[in-house]
Each structure stands twice: as structure tokens, then as C-alpha cells.
Amino acid sequence: MNKRIMMGNEAVARGTYEAGCHVAAGYPGTPSTEILEALSRNAPDVKSQWSPNEKVALEVAFGSALAGARALATMKHVGVNVAADPLFTFSYTGVNGGLVIISADDPGQWSSQNEQDNRNYARHAKVPMLEPSSPDEARRFVKQAFQLSEDYDRPVLVKVPTRIAHSRAIVAEEEVCTRELKRFQRDPQKYVMIPIHGRQRHIVIEEKQTELANVSDHTALNRVEWGDTKQGIVTDSVAYQYVKEVAPEASVLKLGMVWPLPRETIQDFAAGVDGLIVVEELDPFIENEIRAMGIPVAHGKDVIPNCGELTPDIVAQALNKPRAENHIPACPETLPPRPPRLCKGCPHAPIFTALKELDLNVIGDIGCYTLAALAPYNAMHTQACMGASVGMHFGMEKASPQMAENSVAVIGDSTFVHSGITPLIDIVYNQGTGTVIILDNRTTAMTGHQEHPATGVTLSGEATHALDIPKICEATGVQRVFTVDPFEEEDLKGLIQTEVETREPSIIVVNRPCLLK
Template identity: 50%
Template sequence: MRELMTGNEAIARGAFENGVTVASGYPGTPSTEILENFCRYQGVYAEWAPNEKVALEVGIGASMAGARALVTMKHVGVNVAADPLLTAAYTGVNGGLVIISADDPGMHSSQNEQDNRNYARFARIPMLEPSDSAEARDMMGLALEISEEFDIPVMLRITTRVAHSQSFVDLKEQVTPSLREYKKDTRKWLMVPAFGRMRRASLGERMERLSRYSGKTPVNFILPGDKKVGVITSGVSYQYLRDTLPGASVLKLGMTYPLPAGLIRQFAAGVEKLFVVEELEPYIEDFVRGLGLNAKGKEFFPETGELGAAPVRRGFIAAGVIPEEASAPVPQYQDMPAVPVRPPVLCAGCPHRGVFYALRKLKLVVTGDIGCYTLGGLAPLEGMDSCVCMGASIGMSHGIDMAAPGLRGRTVAVIGDSTFLHSGITGLIDVVYNGGNTTVLILDNSTTAMTGHQDNPATGKTLMGKDAPVIDLEGLVKSLGVVRVRTVDPLDLSQLEEAIKEEVTASGPSVIIARKPCVLLRRQTGSPVTVNEEACTGCKTCLRLSCPAISVNDKKCSVDPVSCIGCGLCPQVCKFGALVAAKGGGAGA
């Protein structure tokens, strides 16, 4: 049977077909749908871990026990999982272990665009890179085989375009999952220095064998063509290249670590001009040049942002390979005609909105974190000063507190429920342990909203849909030693402001839990706010809420009754009483 699948669906299918029985991950675009699809297959176990490090450790454990295991994360998640990752290369595996790194060139939904091919080289683990969904499914199986044959975890790297584009996949039957025998072997699994040194030597041997394998694996292959131009490429760049220079000789690399030196030399010897077309860093180009070959790459093709057929074409025009006024059709799907930009915005009725309105009003220094609430940093709310990585808000706030006495009592850390459980807890421990003064606002909307409503340990459900114990956030922070803990309704502005004012000036650490489910979870109908036009002075204070339901027309504010859900926030900021909550609406609705 043939099915149209996204790259993420295809990876989930490949894992199922090839007998993966345990999968763990932490959500993050563009990787999230892999586990959401995998968990629907019969006879498998899949879970959301609280963070990527734990997810990888679950995968290593499952592999050690003899199962085939899958671990998924976005590119920055690999930073969180880097500690177990670099030593897992030493220990190797029992059952096949595959780690998905879903990279995001162009930063569609990420805070950076790091190129995780460097992780494969850094950690010394093999890397495979598919160009479409069929390859994604096939490479999932191949990665498991390589993992078991060479006793090493394998990284399967995809990028946003491969993860989210659809192409055909011919479905295969599932191989019956089998559990390899578990044998106690401390020299392999107990990485104390003496055993670690032995495994380091073994890693060198495994990499040598893998380098030879890379030269003969069918996923690294030459597509013969015009001998005047030879192009080395991989991943989605291969698709852009085929659109742009269909006749060129191509060396397509499906295995990008270790790179096949012999095959590259052989390919280079058969073409007149050698190019490397790759997205982001000159990763392949540097290797090719290191072989003493004269390859052209980043001189003509961009090093940042997402690649596409248009930039590839522009590069080949600049390199004199494609004549300027060539009659070949210009691919249109990049460089699209300009469309109005629609900046992301918190939904109408989002419980995060009031928090940032209040923080801005109180003129506080706000160290932020990553989630839907990061949008509270954008105009006109502008209630957040920083966002670096998941969990950073609390440590940064503590750092400010320790560095600048003038800012003491004026600093707040803001963090979501999923992010707090991911990597905020240790920051709070630091504050308590070291006698800090930080005030932490945990925005508990009962979901991981930003990545599409995944459950987390505070929601009461697992990825497989089972009931789970709900983490008691108040109890948790108290158990860490925070004495001042209170819970507020983020849609009640005066309660919220009062709580923040009191806690920032109080001595010692404090935690305010602003609790209200995400508006998309508690979707209401009806009860929109109405406008009393006579009372409206056109002052535009309501626009400061950045609510997509509110606009000002002819100097009077207007509320879109379709998008307004009557959260009751705007009547609280209008001092002229022009915005009127419907009966039964208002704070707490």
C-alpha cells in the first residue's frame, strides 16, 4: 500500500515497521509529530519525557535492555541531551538506538539555527539524512541496522522541510519486534575512567569501520550526468539541486557522518568543476577541501537561513554555471510574491495576556522563557526583556539580582508549566540554596501550548492517553524551600498586580502560580464583550493588550464578536467603561 506521508509520519512508520518498541522524546518543532504518530501503532510504548536528556536516558536504558529504541527532539533539544549523548557513543548499544535531531534552518520556530551535523562529528556517532518521506522511512530502518551492527547510537537528522513536506511511502509489514538478551557487562556500560578509556579505543575502531561502510552504503551514491559540473549534496538540498540543475552529475550523501572520503575523491576526479550545495554551514565543503579538493560552496550559496531552489539557482548564476537569462523555468515556490506579514500573537482570551500587561505596567525587569508566553515580549505588550533557552528565566533573574542591587525588588522570572518542569526546577533550587530573592511567575495553562498541546507531568494525561498523577506545582516549589507561594487567576488583573507587587518587594524567593487553562482547551462560545461607543474616547489603551479581537475604527474601539470569547480582560483596562463584559463573563470566565 502506498501512502502520502510527512517526513515525521514516515519516521514513525519506519520505527514501527522495524520493530521499535520504546520511544521517548520532548516536543519541539519540527519533531513533535513523530511520537504523536508512533504512539498510535499497536504494541509500542511511547512517552513524553520532561526534557530531552531524560528522553535520551530512557532510550539508552531501553537499548541496554535489548529493545530497539527511538528518541526524538528538535535541534536545540540535543544541547540538553548532549551529556548522555557523548558518552552513549562510548557505551554503544544492545538494541538499536536512533536519535532524531529535527533541525530548523531559517528559525521558523526556534531561537537559533544550529547545524546539528556538527553533533555527529563531535559525539562520533553516525548520521543519516533523508531528502524525502520515503527515504525517512527507509533510513529509520537502516539507522537501526547500523546501530546494532556497529554497536553505536545513530542520529537521523531531518530539517523542517523534510519533517513537514509530504511524499509517497510504500508501506511494509512490521518485522516482529524482538528483545536482545541483556547481559551484565560493566566494561561496556559502566563508564568509569578505566572502562571509559577502553571504550574510547573501541569507538575509534568502530568509527574506522563506519568510515569504510560510508564508502559503500547505498545511501551514498553517484548520479551520473553532465561531467562539466559535479555537485555534492545531501538532505533537502538535493531536491533544490535537482530542480535547478537537473542534468548535473551528483554525489548524493545520505550518510553525512562519517563522510566517504574515497567516494568523494572518485566523484571529484570525474567532473570538471566541483560544487557543494548544502544548507547552513560549510560542513561537507570543509571536509571536501580538507581532502585537498577544490570545491566551491559558500562562496556562492548562503550560509544562513533556509536554502531553496531560488538561492541555489542564484548561486549557480553567480558561479557562471547557469546563464543569467537562461530559459529554464524559475522555481516559484521560493521568493514568492510578497504577502502581508502576520506576526504571531497570543490568541484572543489567552490567559497569558494579562500577565504581560501587568508586568509592563509595573515597569519590572522580566527575564522570560520559551513558550506561547514569549509573545508577551513583543509590541505592544512588551512585558518581557529576555529569552535565551528553555529554563533560563530563573537563573538569569537570580544573576541580575546578585549583580545589580539597584534592580533588586524589580526583577521577575516568567516561565510556563512545561518549561518549568523541563529545566526550571534546578534554577529555582539555585535561588533557594544560595539565598536569592527572585520572584518566579509560573504560567500554568495546563498544557504545552506552543508546540500544539502536548501533555506534560502537570496535565494528568500521558502521550498514550492514560491518566497520570498531576504534579502539584505548589507542593513541589514548597518542597524546594520556597516559603512564599501563592496561586492567582491571571485574568483578574487587580489580584495579579497586587500579588506581583507584594512578592517582588518581599524578601526571599517567592513563586506566583498564575493558573488558567489555555483558551483553546476551554474554548467558549458566546458572551463576547460589547462596546459602548458613547463611552469610548478612542484612547486606545485597550490596544495595549494586543488582543486580536480588538481594533479601533473611526476613533472608536471595536470588538470582533467571532474571535472574542469574553475573557473579561479588556473591561478591566478600560477606565471609561466602554468595554462591557456580558453577564456571566469577566475575570475567571
């Protein structure tokens, strides 16, 4: 067996390839992005693609699975929110082939707007979830996820946090399988979710949950490592590694399948130790489920924080383990903060200089340009989720009409394609007058320069049709669409000022490629 050093995301890609996956789709988002890049680079037999957003990516992957393929959808944790609508109903229909969804979570919010715990989605959507604790496990678990998906006709979630997705370790390479497509058979009662069918499917998936709970009790994905029985530690994901680091002598129940949970295994484990402690990142997901089973838990979120990522030190403190002391005196100097910033020569810079001088409310969005919220620009005043700027800006105008004249929405090209077009349609439909600035740097820059539908290039580097952003804006009904070069336009401020004052919707496309691209 060949072994190599791989990043967790490359290991996910490798497992996908070994599983004989046919189609993979996703939208870039830290820490998930490298999965599709590695698949495209290393597994040319897999048809991998960037989709405009996570919802579309999941629908494409689901369609492929219905056509009998093994299909993968990749996204960051908040991307699952975008894809949640199809997820919940694909859970009802089942998948025919194999469908695996990677949720790349970001405890600690290293590069995200929140640190939601996507284990909750598994319970909420009633789909199984596997959680590897290392890159090599990620490779193996993805293969097992495909098998589970096919065997039980369920979509399967695999969760990787930043500390696995962006961790490197030694990963084995096993044989790459090839798989025939299953046949798609028309079955409206299964695939057409009108209420009369959906009610029946709900009963089916509850039965499947019971079957899968039994699988969870017998799979090697969940295992007990017996040691000192004074305390039994229940843990999952990368937290398992911190437990092994600081308490190698402890009895540990390592959960690799966190939904459905293995009730009998947990009961037996609890019976073999004096007390349970649950060590998990973020929400008390496992802890609450164990308590709901009627099994006492001695410690959980009373000693493990529910905010931020875990570290070996936090786990050591919770388990009353000795920790090394600092021995270097604190530096008396105040160190200057070093936040990320827009690059020197960034084409976004002139816009934020202009917006700052105009002293407008800037309703921002997600991308490199969000850094304009920080010094020296301090020229962004809201930012929530992908595509939100356009609709939020319109909502402000609806509530307070003068806000159309003292505010602008600012959104990047990739984000606009992701989910900025439908709210623009809303502005036109409901007679708004706001100004939307589209920062078109011809790439998805913040996540590392991924292609998107308006760049004219696919994930694999092939030339394709490039979505024409000004034209699509015109097609929504906006009459005033301007395209400017931020380094050539002499009167950016004048243009923005005129457009915010004009009593009809305007689009300013600021077009200049990212200088790193």
C-alpha cells in the same frame, strides 16, 4: 505495497514502527513533535512517551536499548543540546540493542531560537548520521539507522530539517517487523564509564569510526548520479531536491550518510568531474571535510549562504541557472506585518498587561508567552533557551541586588518541568530573593498542546499522576508560593509588586487552562 500521503514526521514514525521499535521517548519541539504523536496514534505496540526533557528522553531510550530493545529518541535541534551530555558518553558505551536519535533541525528558524547545524554533533560525538532527502527516504533511513545501530553497537543520529519534517509526500508502507529483545549482559568495562574504562572505549569508538567510514563508502545511502561532468555537485538532505529541481542534468553525489563521510566515493566522484561544488544548508560541514581530505572544492560557501534555509532560487543562482522573472509590479502600499500573537482571551494576557504596567524587567522563557515580547505587550526583555529564565533572573540579582526588585522571571508549566526546577533550587540554596511567575496553562501550548508531567495525562491519553507544581516549589524551600487565577484575581499587579519587594524568593503560579485545549 500500500502508499499514502504522509508528513515527513509521520514517515519517521512509520519507519520506526516498521523497524520493530519497542520504546520511543521525546520532548515536544517544532519541527519534531508529530513523530511521537503519530507513533502513539498509529503504532500502539510501540511504548511511546513524552519525557520531561530531551536529556531524560534520551536516557530512557538508551536504557531501553541496553535492555535489548530498539529505541527511538526524538527532539528538535536545540533539544540535542539538552541531551548532549548522555549522547557523548552513550557513544562510548555503545547501545546493545538499537538506538536512533532524531534531530529535527530548523534552518530558517521558523520556530526556534537559533539555526544550529546538528551535523556537527555527529562528528563531535563520533556517532553516525543519516540524512534523508524526502519523507519516504525518512521512513527507509530510520529503518537502516536501526540496523546500523545494532550492527555496529552505536547510537545513530537521523537529521530531518523543517522542509522534510513538515513536508508531505507519497510514502510507501512496508511490513511491520517484530523483534525479540536482546539480553542485557553485565559488562562494567563497557557500561561503567569511569576513566579507566572510558579510555579503552575511546580507542574502540575510534576503530568503529574507521569501520563506519568504510560502510559509508559502500552503502547505497550514498550514491552518484552521473550526468554532465563539467561540474560535480555534492549535496545532502533537502538541498538534494533543490539541486535536482534546478540542475537535473548535473552529476550529483547524494550523501545520505554524512558521518562518517565516504572518502573513496568522494575521491572517485571528484576525479570524474572537472570541479566540485558543495550545496549544503548552513555550515560548510561537507565542504570543510572534503577540503580536509585534500580534495579541491571549486565552490561551496562562497556561493551558498551559511545563514537561513536554502530554496530552489538560491541554489539556481549559485549554479548560474536561469531564474524566472517577476512580472507583476510591486504593490505601492506598505503591507502591515502579521506576526503571530497571543490568542484573544489567552490566560497569559492579564499577566503581561500587569507586568507592562509595573514596568518590570521580564526575564522570559520559551513558549506561547514569548509572544509577549512583541506588540502590543512588549513585556519580555530576555529569552534564550528552555528553562533559562529562572537561573538568569537569579544571576541578575547576584550581580545587582536591586534587580530582584525590578525584575521577574516568567516561565510556562511545561518549560518549568523541563528545566526550571533546578535553577529554582539554586535560588533557594544560594539565598536569592527573586520572584518567579509560572504561567500554568496545563499544556505544552506552542507546539500544539502536548501533555506533560503536570497535566496528569500521558502521550497516549491515559490518566496518570499529575506533578503538583506549587508543592514542588514548596519542596525546594520557597515559603511564599501563591496560586492565582488570572481572570479572577483582582489585584495581580499588587501581588506581583509585593512579591518582588519581599526579601525572600516567591513563586506565583498563574493557573488557568489554555483556551484552545
